[in-house]
Amino acid sequence: MEWTDAAAADEARKGNQYAFRVLVERHSHALFRLAYRMTANEQDAEDLVQETFLRAYKQIARFDGRAAFSTWLYRICSNCSLDLLRVKKNRNEHQPFVNDDESMHWLDRVAAPGPNPERLTQSGQIASMLEPALKKLSDMERTAFILRHYEGCDIEQIACTLGVHANAAKHTVFRAVQKLRRELEPVRSAAK
Amino acid sequence: MTHLTEQELIDAYYNDAPSACREHLDECAECRDQLARLSELLDGVRDVPIPSRGEGYGREVWARLEPRLPIRKTRWWTRSWVLVPAALTLLVAAFVGGMLTVQRHQTGATQQIIAGTQPVTGISEKDRQRILLAALGDHLDRSEILLVQLLNSNPGDAGLGDQRARARDLLEENRLLRESAFRSGDQAHAALLDDLERVFVDLANSPSRLSSEDVAGLRQRIENQGLLFKVRVTNTDTRSKGQTL
Numbered sequence: 312m313e314w315t316d317a318a319a320a321d322e323a324r325k326g327n328q329y330a331f332r333v334l335v336e337r338h339s340h341a342l343f344r345l346a347y348r349m350t351a352n353e354q355d356a357e358d359l360v361q362e363t364f365l366r367a368y369k370q371i372a373r374f375d376g377r378a379a380f381s382t383w384l385y386r387i388c389s390n391c392s393l394d395l396l397r398v399k400k401n402r403n404e405h406q407p408f409v410n411d412d413e414s415m416h417w418l419d420r421v422a423a424p425g426p427n428p429e430r431l432t433q434s435g436q437i438a439s440m441l442e443p444a445l446k447k448l449s450d451m452e453r454t455a456f457i458l459r460h461y462e463g464c465d466i467e468q469i470a471c472t473l474g475v476h477a478n479a480a481k482h483t484v485f486r487a488v489q490k491l492r493r494e495l496e497p498v499r500s501a502a503k
Numbered sequence: 504m505t506h507l508t509e510q511e512l513i514d515a516y517y518n519d520a521p522s523a524c525r526e527h528l529d530e531c532a533e534c535r536d537q538l539a540r541l542s543e544l545l546d547g548v549r550d551v552p553i554p555s556r557g558e559g560y561g562r563e564v565w566a567r568l569e570p571r572l573p574i575r576k577t578r579w580w581t582r583s584w585v586l587v588p589a590a591l592t593l594l595v596a597a598f599v600g601g602m603l604t605v606q607r608h609q610t611g612a613t614q615q616i617i618a619g620t621q622p623v624t625g626i627s628e629k630d631r632q633r634i635l636l637a638a639l640g641d642h643l644d645r646s647e648i649l650l651v652q653l654l655n656s657n658p659g660d661a662g663l664g665d666q667r668a669r670a671r672d673l674l675e676e677n678r679l680l681r682e683s684a685f686r687s688g689d690q691a692h693a694a695l696l697d698d699l700e701r702v703f704v705d706l707a708n709s710p711s712r713l714s715s716e717d718v719a720g721l722r723q724r725i726e727n728q729g730l731l732f733k734v735r736v737t738n739t740d741t742r743s744k745g746q747t748l
Contacts, residue, residue: 364568491548
């Protein structure tokens, strides 16, 4: 009797709180991952997960089932993340790219999977260059890149999340990769 | 020969390239080399450490979220399955209302204690604990009866109308007790009540006629979790603690 996302969302729309609970329990991990990647801060990510589900609950009547429920949630979470980043940027609080042990951005903590010294050196150097590279991405580009690269979303899902056409989403991912590549390629070449 | 564009190489990296691009890659060493360089770079930023969250993370999120959820203004009164029983209930309530006044005061106090949302004046902590344990014991008694009925129902008995109604009755009380246990840090009781709630909700929200597979699935879940055993043990423990107090 396991509910599908669509069935649970339909029940939640009718006011069945347990159905919403099923959705919360099912999607919490994925949302936390996305929120953490967006904010690089554990507490912010926790707050974003809460805020996302709260908004989703309030807006569940607007969920029409055309996109997958997870895509709809990602969209809310991305918007919440972008709102938070903007607020923090205005307050100069958000420092995800500061390179110290406490506040190091997750992308700066890239770990090589094996003991290959060449890769360790290379990834360390790439990591050190990620700060300026990521700063050059717009909020939309960073969101699109995270969804594509880390969450495995396809272009349609990214388009739906960002609220743009598929071509625009594809181009946003392209620009993000292009910018990162432009910044990181010299490091990779030099490390060889 | 026209080589792949950067966009096409990115599409190929994400396994999103059209077949013509893939065929070109099979034939063109230069483009394969380009793709390998791109892959090496993007793979290098893929291994990202994310702080781990335990298996029960979803439950934790829900526990923090539930008290924050706004009360829905649903038009529940428009549903016929609410309207008819509600009218009957009102009739019955009119007859027996007066007789239950004293009992209702007592029940109200018990509900306040269970919910723990506001302090109940004039009751010592010991009495509060005793009332809470008594309420939990009663709840577990009724839960046990329902579980036993479910486990002993015939595989072909897909109606389960009586059990469904009981599950609906038990749900709200179960929720209050679970929240109370969670708030007081009693993880063991909270977890048991959480497991019970899932069974009750599934049963309460099940269609009017369950398939024999659904009934079997429900019974299987109760058996796999050892739910009946846990309820009995907890109930005995609760009664014993209540008597000690």
